[in-house]
Amino acid sequence: MAIPEEYKLKCDFTIPERYKHHALSNGKEPNIPASNIKTIPGDMTERGCAFAGNRGVIGGPIGDCLQVVHSPAGCVWYQWGTRRNLSAIYSWAGPGVLCNDSHNRRHAISTDLLEKDVVFGGMEKLEKACLEAWRLVPGAAGILIFTTCTSGLIGDDCHAVARRVEKEIGKPVFVFDAPGFCGVSQSIGHHHFNNQFYEQITEYREKHPEVCMKEEEKGPYDIAIVGDFNMDWDLAFIKPLFEKLGCRIILVFTGGEHFENLIKLPDVKLNVLHCQRSCTYISKLLSQGFDVPYVNVSLFGLEQTAEALREVAGFFGSEDMKQKAEQIIEQELKVVSPAIDFYREKLSGKRVGIYVGGPRVWHWQRVMQELGMKVVFGMCTFAHNDDYEKINARAEDGVFLVDAPNEFEIEECLERFKPDLFLTGLKEKYLCRKFGVPTVNSHSYEKGPYACFRGMVNFARDIYQGVYAPVWKFVRDNDFI
Amino acid sequence: MTTSLKLNGRLTIEELNALPEIPIEGITYDQMYIEKEPICPEYQAPDQDIIPLSNRSFVMDPGRICMPFGAMWAGVGVHKCIPFVQGAQGCTTYPRYTFCRIFREPVSIATASFHEETAVFGGRKNFIEGLRNLIIRYHPEVIAIVTVCSSEIIGDDMEGFLEEARDSLEEEFGPKIFDEVKFVIIHTPSFVGSHVEGYNRAAAAFLKTLAKRSTPNNKVNIIPGMITPGDIREIKHILKLMDIEGAILFDISGTLDCPLRLPQSMPYYPKGGTRVEEIVDMGSSLATFALCHDAGEAGATYLEKRFRVPAMIGPMPLGIRYTDSFIKNLSEITGKPITDEIKDERGILIDAMADTFHYTMGVRVAIYGDPDIAAAAARFSCELGMLPAIIGSGTESKQFVKDIWETAHEYDFEPVILNGSDMFEWEEHIKKNKIDLILGSSKAVNISKEANAPLVRIGFPIYDRVGYQRRAYVGYRGGEYLLDLIVNTLLESKFPDDRVHQ
Ligand code: SF4
Numbered sequence: 013m014a015i016p017e018e019y020k021l022k023c024d025f026t027i028p029e030r031y032k033h034h035a036l037s038n039g040k041e042p043n044i045p046a047s048n049i050k051t052i053p054g055d056m057t058e059r060g061c062a063f064a065g066n067r068g069v070i071g072g073p074i075g076d077c078l079q080v081v082h083s084p085a086g087c088v089w090y091q092w093g094t095r096r097n098l099s100a101i102y103s104w105a106g107p108g109v110l111c112n113d114s115h116n117r118r119h120a121i122s123t124d125l126l127e128k129d130v131v132f133g134g135m136e137k138l139e140k141a142c143l144e145a146w147r148l149v150p151g152a153a154g155i156l157i158f159t160t161c162t163s164g165l166i167g168d169d170c171h172a173v174a175r176r177v178e179k180e181i182g183k184p185v186f187v188f189d190a191p192g193f194c195g196v197s198q199s200i201g202h203h204h205f206n207n208q209f210y211e212q213i214t215e216y217r218e219k220h221p222e223v224c225m226k227e228e229e230k231g232p233y234d235i236a237i238v239g240d241f242n243m244d245w246d247l248a249f250i251k252p253l254f255e256k257l258g259c260r261i262i263l264v265f266t267g268g269e270h271f272e273n274l275i276k277l278p279d280v281k282l283n284v285l286h287c288q289r290s291c292t293y294i295s296k297l298l299s300q301g302f303d304v305p306y307v308n309v310s311l312f313g314l315e316q317t318a319e320a321l322r323e324v325a326g327f328f329g330s331e332d333m334k335q336k337a338e339q340i341i342e343q344e345l346k347v348v349s350p351a352i353d354f355y356r357e358k359l360s361g362k363r364v365g366i367y368v369g370g371p372r373v374w375h376w377q378r379v380m381q382e383l384g385m386k387v388v389f390g391m392c393t394f395a396h397n398d399d400y401e402k403i404n405a406r407a408e409d410g411v412f413l414v415d416a417p418n419e420f421e422i423e424e425c426l427e428r429f430k431p432d433l434f435l436t437g438l439k440e441k442y443l444c445r446k447f448g449v450p451t452v453n454s455h456s457y458e459k460g461p462y463a464c465f466r467g468m469v470n471f472a473r474d475i476y477q478g479v480y481a482p483v484w485k486f487v488r489d490n491d492f493i
Numbered sequence: 494m495t496t497s498l499k500l501n502g503r504l505t506i507e508e509l510n511a512l513p514e515i516p517i518e519g520i521t522y523d524q525m526y527i528e529k530e531p532i533c534p535e536y537q538a539p540d541q542d543i544i545p546l547s548n549r550s551f552v553m554d555p556g557r558i559c560m561p562f563g564a565m566w567a568g569v570g571v572h573k574c575i576p577f578v579q580g581a582q583g584c585t586t587y588p589r590y591t592f593c594r595i596f597r598e599p600v601s602i603a604t605a606s607f608h609e610e611t612a613v614f615g616g617r618k619n620f621i622e623g624l625r626n627l628i629i630r631y632h633p634e635v636i637a638i639v640t641v642c643s644s645e646i647i648g649d650d651m652e653g654f655l656e657e658a659r660d661s662l663e664e665e666f667g668p669k670i671f672d673e674v675k676f677v678i679i680h681t682p683s684f685v686g687s688h689v690e691g692y693n694r695a696a697a698a699f700l701k702t703l704a705k706r707s708t709p710n711n712k713v714n715i716i717p718g719m720i721t722p723g724d725i726r727e728i729k730h731i732l733k734l735m736d737i738e739g740a741i742l743f744d745i746s747g748t749l750d751c752p753l754r755l756p757q758s759m760p761y762y763p764k765g766g767t768r769v770e771e772i773v774d775m776g777s778s779l780a781t782f783a784l785c786h787d788a789g790e791a792g793a794t795y796l797e798k799r800f801r802v803p804a805m806i807g808p809m810p811l812g813i814r815y816t817d818s819f820i821k822n823l824s825e826i827t828g829k830p831i832t833d834e835i836k837d838e839r840g841i842l843i844d845a846m847a848d849t850f851h852y853t854m855g856v857r858v859a860i861y862g863d864p865d866i867a868a869a870a871a872r873f874s875c876e877l878g879m880l881p882a883i884i885g886s887g888t889e890s891k892q893f894v895k896d897i898w899e900t901a902h903e904y905d906f907e908p909v910i911l912n913g914s915d916m917f918e919w920e921e922h923i924k925k926n927k928i929d930l931i932l933g934s935s936k937a938v939n940i941s942k943e944a945n946a947p948l949v950r951i952g953f954p955i956y957d958r959v960g961y962q963r964r965a966y967v968g969y970r971g972g973e974y975l976l977d978l979i980v981n982t983l984l985e986s987k988f989p990d991d992r993v994h995q
């Protein structure tokens with residue numbers, strides 16, 4: 013349904029193409045805004061590039077590989093140790109001394125393409141770079157090569173290089189090819205990573221059957237957590253829950269994970285799929301190619317985490333596990349309810365806007381309801397139709413939705429809906445604060461982890477601190493003299 | 494619950510998940526104990542032959558970022574100027590993140606949003622549409638058109654595109670549109686140079702496009718380089734003390750450190766920044782001071798060649814001697830005396846140095862930064878009696894090497910100079926030498942912790958502490974601040990508590 017006239021944002025009068033990206037949520041007849049299409053040039057978009065989805069989101073968290081970015085030094089610099097995708101794997105800083113930051117965040121490696129490489133091609137340089145990097149950082153589990161706009165445009169055959177390097181070093185060398193321009197947003201980078209990872213592990217497993225789990229090593233309740241990147245150690249709350257349930261977590265795709273484990277992805281019994289934007293692709297491929305089914309879960313909030321446990325227990329069908337799930341849920345709710353009750357009382361009736369990449373807008377609808385808050389608008393950078401379906405299903409009716417919002421639209425929504433809080437990212441938060449609206453960093457968090465029951469207390473606390481910080485009093489009393 | 498001492502009161506993941514109640518404050522990451530897992534059983538020394546960058550085909554931990562970033566920095570320093578980046582979205586979104594991290598301020602930068610077909614057919618259509626969309630919604634006064642690797646490789650003809658865009662703008666809005674908005678094109682292919690060169694090129698491009706010669710205005714132009722809003726304010730303070738009228742090219746002090754005051758205009762524009770009229774007028778000034786040789790020289794030289802405005806290039810006025818030379822030059826060019834207040838400020842810095850040399854003398858420092866700031870920091874280190882043993886610049890620069898050698902001869906020492914190298918090579922030198930103190934950006938934090946040499950934050954980028962962007966390092970008062978930072982850091986880390994009170 014087209015957006016009602018009174019909802020039309022003024023800032024878009026001159027670029028009316030934007031109106032098809034706006035909608036009002038409706039539970040019964042979902043309103044799906046146009047999504048995953050070209051950005052309007054010059055509209056001050058907040059979107060990033062495919063490389064950000066490819067390496068920034070999915071490849072970057074892998075814990076123990078050398079990551080070689082085939083690019084000028086700029087692209088890699090921006091991703092160097094920025095996202096809070098943490099890991100327990102550390103390289104050595106010296107004899108007996110481990111590094112100060114986990115391996116995946118500690119260094120940034122780039123082939124540093126220069127003019128002559130752009131003219132004559134960079135394959136030779138890439139090959140040398142991989143082999144040399146291998147000598148400089150011994151002990152890594154393999155090499156991941158990423159392309160960017162420059163390497164994409166000069167057309168280097170990175171796979172050929174990878175095959176040669178792989179032979180030389182005797183460890184897997186994978187290529188993830190998603191130049192920044194290859195799609196409309198980060199999302200295409202997720203997609204490419206998924207497909208290419210799947211293809212390359214399949215091939216690698218065929219050639220090296222020893223890397224697969226042997227039948228006798230497999231257990232009945234082996235699972236993979238797919239689509240979690242260990243933001244601020246979310247996994248510290250996620251993993252133990254499923255372990256208590258009786259599952260064995262073989263791997264996480266990809267938060268802080270070992271390469272060796274990632275290759276075992278097809279060997280598990282079930283994929284527990286958290287980020288359903290960035291990782292549904294690989295879950296589908298695994299279910300088609302290896303008969304590994306997946307369940308969609310939300311691991312934020314009380315109810316949703318409870319549902320996730322029930323879902324997984326239900327999948328395995330064991331009565332024992334189902335009972336355990338109920339016990340865990342009851343127990344966990346007890347553990348957090350004093351804190352959550354406190355925050356619900358404080359936050360009840362507050363209005364909140366949510367702007368994240370995509371999934372968290374639907375992950376968090378019910379979380380906000382659990383805190384008694386009212387979501388007044390929702391925005392997604394790179395969502396697709398399925399994300400908007402989920403939002404429609406979970407949101408109250410009439411939530412204003414904006415696909416791929418630009419800066420001006422954000423400003424206007426803040427003015428129009430006057431939220432008490434805006435859940436958003438680093439780039440936008442400083443803008444919102446200039447308009448007197450508090451924010452919580454919803455990508456890398458303020459003081460996480462936020463996942464599951466126990467993490468929800470942190471989330472609620474940061475929201476509370478946002479809303480109740482004394483500074484907002486001073487902002488609003490403008491006529492102090 | 495008992496937790497072992499080694500955990501320092503922190504909880505293991507197991508303990509955390511066994512807690513019978515989560516307190517209202519929650520349990521955050523800093524209270525969690527995560528056991529570090531080594532990537533391989535033991536340390537293996539890296540292959541020594543390929544530690545020098547010159548023997549390698551890749552950079553590890555680059556000390557420079559891309560050229561467009563410098564041009565965007567420049568554009569952001571102009572009042573109601575929006576950079577328009579001709580490329581894919583990442584080249585804009587990543588720099589915006591970087592600005593936000595450092596300055597904790599919003600920055601508006603538009604992108605042409607290259608997608609797949611743009612890479613094949615070129616960026617003409619995106620450019621023309623994008624420019625129109627930006628103008629009609631934001632009404633900027635200047636648009637800084639910034640190219641990136643991709644648009645340069647596909648060979649976008651920006652000058653031609655701009656001509657076409659102007660035609661269609663005129664058609665839609667009439668000719669008066671060109672009174673409202675100016676365009677400056679800056680070519681910045683990253684594979685040719687770093688952010689430092691990007692800023693440098695922007696300085697030249699802005700002046701070439703806008704500056705004119707009319708009646709002499711008695712002003713001095715200042716091209717500050719990529720220094721902090723606090724630094725720029727300090728330069729203004731110095732000019733004021735000397736009663737000199739100045740015009741700052743790329744005044745980020747009014748755009749990247751702004752008050753939170755409601756109501757706010759929509760779309761958001763910071764109040765400050767260099768005005769277009771000021772840039773136009775720069776062709777009529779007494780002289781141009783480019784405070785950083787490598788980030789500004791091109792602009793100053795252009796004005797000298799084109800309008801015979803004398804160019805005074807570098808060194809960055811940080812520490813005693815370099816500030817002295819800036820002040821002396823200012824006085825000579827303008828004929829204004831060096832006031833007593835300035836001499837007092839100098840005196841206060843010298844007084845502070847006299848009070849602290851027992852702490853600083855003989856301290857071995859490693860320095861890394863953009864060429865001008867690293868060279869200036871090296872000189873100030875010497876003035877404090879410290880020994881800058883390893884000095885690195887991420888951007889290659891002849892001037893940097895020249896400045897360092899000059900300092901080295903004067904103070905009689907032989908530094909290791911890494912010109913245009915990466916932080917990894919610098920790090921390896923630090924780990925092999927006895928280094929007491931590091932002067933560098935937030936990117937040096939890990940090295941500092943691992944090498945057990947405390948870090949004093951200086952240069953680009955600082956994002957892991959607050960307030961640095963508001964402080965000045967330049968001028969005598971900036972020197973005072975830096976001196977305090979250095980000495981306090983040394984006291985904190987090298988001196989037992991019972992030795993610090995006299
Ligand atoms: S492509 Fe070039 S301009 Fe863009 S981020 Fe990478 S290095 Fe910078």
Ligand code: SF4
Pocket residue numbers: 061062063064087159160161162191192193580581582583584585587642643
């Ligand atoms: S060059 Fe391409 S890949 Fe690199 S940051 Fe820019 S858009 Fe992304």
